[in-house]
Amino acid sequence: MNATQEKERITARVSSAIAELLNEAADLVGTTMNNFVVQAALKEAQRVIDREKAIYVSRNDAAMLLDLLDNPPAPNVALTRAFERFMKEKYGKESSSAGQNAQYERV
Known part of the structure; x- marks a missing residue:
């Protein structure tokens, strides 16, 4: 000590x-x-x-969260627009994946 x-x-x-x-x-x-x-x-x-x-969740909630992590939903229109706006403001460019694969584009 x-x-x-x-x-x-x-x-x-x-x-x-x-x-x-x-x-x-x-x-x-x-x-x-x-x-x-x-x-x-x-x-x-x-x-x-x-x-x-700590965050405590029920078994059902934990299963739902894990399922969402394994199988995320496709981005909706609002998320796609937000991503496009972010890319333009942050990097000054349009995203090459206009909408369909925006969640997978690496920045």
Whole structure:
């Protein structure tokens, strides 16, 4: 471990009843109240991050998404026009695949 590692300080004001409860829990697991609070906060922070970053879908929805990835629908008129407009604005040229294979053109 790096001895010059910077450390931050976190302070919290709690009632004496909460402080007693945290001290008792820390004593029961054989650690300091500070370490107990930090570990509990880390565990909760990781749980929140995991929950917020995950996307949960049903089996049916997952099957539908995989099917769409394997068999994408053909581009509709609006998508084809948008692609043509993008190619013209970004590269100053018309797409060589006017509509039918626009989704497969490599840019």
